[in-house]
Amino acid sequence: MKKNAYKRIIVKNVYFKKAVSCAELSLQIEKSLPVATQLLLSLVDEGIVEETGYAKSTGGRKPVLFALKPDILYVVAVAMDQFVTRIAIMNMQNEFVGTVIKLELPLSNNKNALNILVEKVEELVENSGILRSKFAGAGIGMPGFIDVKRGLNHSYLFSEGKSIAEYIKEKLKIPVFIDNDSSIMALAELKFGSGFNTKSAMVVNVGWGIGLGIILNSELYRGINGFAGEFSHVPLSSNDKLCVCGKSGCLETEASLLVVVEKAMEGVRNGQVTKLKELNVDDIEQACNDIIKAAQEGDQFAIEILSYSGFKIGMGIALLIHLLNPEFVILTGRGAAAGKILLTPLQQAINEYCIPSLSEYTSIKISELGADAELIGAAALVMENYDSESGGNAVKIKKHERENILN
Structure with missing residues (x-):
């Protein structure tokens, strides 16, 4: 070598x-x-x-x-969900360099989403004044069914069947890696968070869906082509509500934050006694934040909605404990900000549905990485592939381009 x-x-x-x-x-x-x-x-x-x-x-x-040295290399970290995208430049100490860009970028039925994303990333890199040769690459976490081998998102980011990683690399002139948002949150926990030095952990991403990142034998498990961890679509619901995946009965239809917001808005419209007097349907992120804040301030209606979600997620986690016997379950994503309000009913469901001799060996934790878990995971995704000419959906870079930094 x-x-x-x-x-x-x-x-x-x-x-x-x-x-x-x-x-x-x-x-x-x-x-x-x-x-x-x-x-x-x-x-x-x-x-x-x-x-x-x-x-x-x-x-x-x-x-x-x-x-x-912190400034010897940089990475572009992108954290996407169905409605909001954050883009940051990070140094080798996982510190943000400059401003973190936040933009509303709805992904569903948006054929321009990929072009908008590339434009904003290019703008941030260009305005940073950092030489392209000092970027180890760009890591992008995104929701949806991600084929990491081919660099495709089968749910969002219309790319005409071409590799998203390839497309973005051609625009940015740096290596590009993509992965499911929940998987890279698990990678962040494995490398820098509560999953560090653990053999097995389930990282549950409580967001607009219910994602799952799987740590097995101290490694991130992605499945044969990156689809592992589609926890949202485990059939645990008895309702007939159609899920975005086209099936009914999915956990997501009863437990996601999208459902939490929908229930809150319906309650407000029907005159429910609550602090939540107005929720803006056009700003779903703020609406979600308002519900969590109201619950933390003791609003009974907000607590009830979040508790129901937590209980349903706990039922799903009981299934995971029976199947995989993990050391930890780590809650991350937007919903993790609710803390004990979500954790208490979740633990109650585990107590009800899980065999005690199994569940007693699994600890339930709230992520210590907070709202930056996905950005940290995106940076880690780049560096995980740094020593390979091509990794997963990475695009091969000309030898002289890759060696400029260390020559």
């Missing part, structure tokens, strides 16, 4: 570990300590890696720790 290839492996490993010693790196890249030290020190000489202090001693001299 060429020296530059090992450099890429080191950059990737140091990014995810944040700080490593020579001994740790030697184990990670499976090279002798002298070789790992030589490679690491060469990156120090090139201004890519820097000493950051000492690790805790286990006896003897404390090992020196090394970390990436």
